[in-house]
Amino acid sequence: MSAHIGGVSNGLNGLDGLNGLSRREFLTAMGGMVVSFAVPTAGASVGALVSAGAGPWPEKIAADALDSWLMVGADGRVTAAVGKIDAGMGIGTSFAQIIAEELDVPMESVTIHMGDTATTPDQRGTGSSNGIIDGGSALRSAGAEARAALMAMAAERLKVPQDQLMTTNGVVSVIVAPERRVTYAELVGGKRFDIKMSGKAKPKDASLYQLVGKSLPREDVAQKVTAKYPYMVDFKLPGMLHARVIRPPQANAKYLGYDAKQKLPGLLNVVTRGDFVAVVCQREEQAIKVARELNVKWSTPAPVFSKSYDALYQRLRETRPDASEENQKNGDVVAALAVAATKLDVFYEYPFQSHACMGPACAVADMSGDHAQVWMGGQKPYPLRKAVAELAGLRVERVRVTWLPGPGSYGMNDADDAAIDAAFISKEIGKPVRVQYSRADGTAWDPKGPPSAIHLRGGIDEKGEAILYHFESHGYSGRVRPSGTDRFGDSLAAQLIGGYKANSSNLFQLPSESYKFANKRRAANLLDWTPSLNTGLRTAHLRDPDGMATCFASECFIDELAHAAKMDAVEFRLKHLSDARHKAVVKAAADKAGWQTRTSPKSPEHGPVVTGRGIAYAPRSGTVVAIVAEVEINMDTGKLRVTRFVAAHDCGFVVNPLSLVGTIEANLMQAMSRAMFEAVQFDEYKVTSSDWLSYPVADIADTPDQIDVVIINNTPDMKSTGAGEPATRPVAAAIGNAIFDATGVRIRRVPFSPEALRAAFNKEIKI
Amino acid sequence: MAKPTRLTVNGKKVSVDVALDTPLLYVLRNDLDQHGPRFGCGLAQCGACTVQVNGEAIRSCVTPLSAVAGKHVTTLDGLADSYVERRKKVAGSLHPVQSAFIEHQAAQCGYCINGWVMTAAAYLDKKPGATEAEIRGALSGLKCRCGTQMSILRAVKLASANMAKDTA
Structure with a gap:
């Protein structure tokens, strides 16, 4: 997928890139006409970037070759390749800013090409908010190397020493005689640089930046609101058939057969292997109907899930863990609790949550020949290539995986599983296949963010000093289903087929913070959850893995300590935080919010509607965020509304502040939805959340009246540290603290649904 | 199969030869090459498939083809052109929204x-x-999973104000 950065006027150009088919061909494919994969667009001689076309493809795009990253076309246009994808946050525009800046070319002449294993360097795709960190820095280096090479070539051509040359708008000229000039196209247009990345080319001094750091509009937005942005779901191949999967009606149900005598219009194939079942039809709506109506027989399995969340949290608390980790310990937490004048000993609980992507996953695969091609909408096409090669029994040179924009993915969503399903079905029937998941496949069967029951103990001494903080989580790893699909066994298809091992690993649920207490311990315990791998409750990365859960517990508990110490929540944090950047975001958020120094809860208000404010903060891999939430709650109905968010956000130097603010706001809104509404429902046999009614999310009616974003430390000397997820982290805690401030009731379980709040208020009032 | 169904899509008369109970969404996407309406749930719960039929917003994933026979369907692909035509705007203008x-x-x-x-x-x-x-x-019930609602609200408020000026 290429994001072509230019004005709105030439906005119709999502795919004029090098992923094997030009924009025109892509559109032709849309019309269901013949599409040629053998004709790359720009000069085929220009190396890995445009090797494209029919396979075999390079085993590896050499990361040390400049030609792998950057190409100047005969027309002077610049194409840059990067091993990342754009998950909807507009990173393509930021990448183009970086390239245009380093190379001194106009934004309009830059095309960013992403996520194709045959033509872009493998950076494992996108994850951990590392797009700008890894992708941006690679592109900056490539741009600097290319500019240095162009300067050297121009010096030779113009017979002028390099220090007397300058670059502007794709032209190298003599500083004192600008009419003596040569264009980039004249120097290297359509040809290879044929040089290694030396690592020696110095990127432009940040004080000279013209484009990086500017709020330029995202080019994809105009395409998106005019139906011109190409999505995965728009991709078609000639002769492509439509498949839908049929999942077991209960976890662990065994496939026993289907009624072959049923007459179902359009049905071409029923593909079954183990407990994997799919139907293939000529037309999409036929596949939907057949998947619904085909009589499939399944066994009745023994129950595998807990009966309820109460039962689940009890199981997490009481079962002996399979793995434990302690990542901080000072003082003596046991002795401190014993001597504390005020003792706190509570559990916080966080549920399974679904990615519930806007569109259930879609993928296209063609395994009909001696090469395999897969088009998918997930974040990690590069590892997936290996899994497809394993499934196909082909060397990786014969496999190509190409990313096309999906709906926002927020981690390991259902996209990789759909891609493997498509590949498997295509292999079985020997024809190109498009798999489109149903809403239930997306909500009930996507990998879930893991639950946690978090034990917190604290103490205040007789002088009112907080002397103890003890965090201990009990949950499931968020990498039972791995965060990339490196092998076939990692996929849901393989787990339903049976006999394959997933590369599960431990992700301990621990908070990030820099509080200092005389006695402090942080520990995490994991229960084995690998038996869930063939079910809709298998756990995987969901935006800011475990961040919301651990921060909810930790930052609400900090408020409990502040309350016990009779201190204002901001004052208490500033007193105990040890990191200056952490203190700075807390202060900045409080200042912007107009925070009044006082203890919580606020003095009682008359009438059923009460208001309150809460703060929470969290660091995440170098980025630090503090959030103030202001809420309004109806004590009679339990109805909660966030009226305002203030976010102070420090992710170092910002490439595009406009895109960043959009990304922060979206993080706040999605995290608010997760905090207020979202818990995957299940019974002992199955996941019962299967659509937007059974898995409700925030509505526009829930939108706050105001969001204020304060960006701090945005100076060129600060390292960019990533912004795709950090603002998500403190949201549940900030809202939970605001609920306490408004009502005096401490809510220790997400989500804050009206039913849950009403029940908590009633219970508290009875006491 | 019955005779082809005639309808108008973005001002163009078309005739499609598929089963009458086929949801409009798949006809538009797979037979008529429209990319604006997208599959989100198939249950009329999210709005990703919305198109306008005779100017009314409807969910095309639950609307059978038979229900739009003879009617005017506008998709996002043709929204701008239909606005230009209706309001006699300069060619290439976008709908204010x-x-x-x-x-x-x-x-x-x-x-x-x-x-x-x-x-x-x-x-x-x-x-x-x-x-x-x-x-x-008016927008309640539509889903946005990325959490874009704040900027959507700002945008629709701006469009509302601009359209009021335009009709004043």
């Missing part, structure tokens, strides 16, 4: 954006100058 979404950069992944633009456009075409409370009501 589209312009406002660009102005406010109101999209993350954009998968849902079709539903918001088509619903807001149908609503504001009839009620330019709608207030924020009215807009929240």
Whole structure:
């Protein structure tokens, strides 16, 4: 997928890139006409970037070759390749800013090409908010190397020493005689640089930046609101058939057969292997109907899930863990609790949550020949290539995986599983296949963010000093289903087929913070959850893995300590935080919010509607965020509304502040939805959340009246540290603290649904 | 199979030869090459598939082809042209809702954006100058999973104000 950065006027150009088919061909494919994969667009001689076309493809795009990253076309246009994808946050525009800046070319002449294993360097795709960190820095280096090479070539051509040359708008000229000039196209247009990345080319001094750091509009937005942005779901191949999967009606149900005598219009194939079942039809709506109506027989399995969340949290608390980790310990937490004048000993609980992507996953695969091609909408096409090669029994040179924009993915969503399903079905029937998941496949069967029951103990001494903080989580790893699909066994298809091992690993649920207490311990315990791998409750990365859960517990508990110490929540944090950047975001958020120094809860208000404010903060891999939430709650109905968010956000130097603010706001809104509404429902046999009614999310009616974003430390000397997820982290805690401030009731379980709040208020009032 | 169904899509008369109970969404996407309406749930719960039928926003995933026989269907792909035609605007102009979404950069992944633009456009075409409370009501029920609602709300408020000026 290429994001072509230019004005709105030439906005119709999502795919004029090098992923094997030009924009025109892509559109032709849309019309269901013949599409040629053998004709790359720009000069085929220009190396890995445009090797494209029919396979075999390079085993590896050499990361040390400049030609792998950057190409100047005969027309002077610049194409840059990067091993990342754009998950909807507009990173393509930021990448183009970086390239245009380093190379001194106009934004309009830059095309960013992403996520194709045959033509872009493998950076494992996108994850951990590392797009700008890894992708941006690679592109900056490539741009600097290319500019240095162009300067050297121009010096030779113009017979002028390099220090007397300058670059502007794709032209190298003599500083004192600008009419003596040569264009980039004249120097290297359509040809290879044929040089290694030396690592020696110095990127432009940040004080000279013209484009990086500017709020330029995202080019994809105009395409998106005019139906011109190409999505995965728009991709078609000639002769492509439509498949839908049929999942077991209960976890662990065994496939026993289907009624072959049923007459179902359009049905071409029923593909079954183990407990994997799919139907293939000529037309999409036929596949939907057949998947619904085909009589499939399944066994009745023994129950595998807990009966309820109460039962689940009890199981997490009481079962002996399979793995434990302690990542901080000072003082003596046991002795401190014993001597504390005020003792706190509570559990916080966080549920399974679904990615519930806007569109259930879609993928296209063609395994009909001696090469395999897969088009998918997930974040990690590069590892997936290996899994497809394993499934196909082909060397990786014969496999190509190409990313096309999906709906926002927020981690390991259902996209990789759909891609493997498509590949498997295509292999079985020997024809190109498009798999489109149903809403239930997306909500009930996507990998879930893991639950946690978090034990917190604290103490205040007789002088009112907080002397103890003890965090201990009990949950499931968020990498039972791995965060990339490196092998076939990692996929849901393989787990339903049976006999394959997933590369599960431990992700301990621990908070990030820099509080200092005389006695402090942080520990995490994991229960084995690998038996869930063939079910809709298998756990995987969901935006800011475990961040919301651990921060909810930790930052609400900090408020409990502040309350016990009779201190204002901001004052208490500033007193105990040890990191200056952490203190700075807390202060900045409080200042912007107009925070009044006082203890919580606020003095009682008359009438059923009460208001309150809460703060929470969290660091995440170098980025630090503090959030103030202001809420309004109806004590009679339990109805909660966030009226305002203030976010102070420090992710170092910002490439595009406009895109960043959009990304922060979206993080706040999605995290608010997760905090207020979202818990995957299940019974002992199955996941019962299967659509937007059974898995409700925030509505526009829930939108706050105001969001204020304060960006701090945005100076060129600060390292960019990533912004795709950090603002998500403190949201549940900030809202939970605001609920306490408004009502005096401490809510220790997400989500804050009206039913849950009403029940908590009633219970508290009875006491 | 019965005889082909005739309808008008973005001002063009078309005739499609598929089963009458086929949801309009698949006819538009797979037979008529429209990309604006997208599959989100198939249950009329999210709005990603919204199109306008005779100016009313409807969910095409649950609307059978038979229900739109002889009617005018507008998709996001043709929204701007239909606005230009209706309001005699300069060719190439966008619907004010589209312009406002660009102005406010109101999209993350954009998968849902079709539903918001088509619903807001149908609503504001009839009620330019709608207030924020009215807009929240009119757009309620549409889903955006990325959490773009703040900028969507800003965009639709701007479009509402601009359209009120345009009709004044």
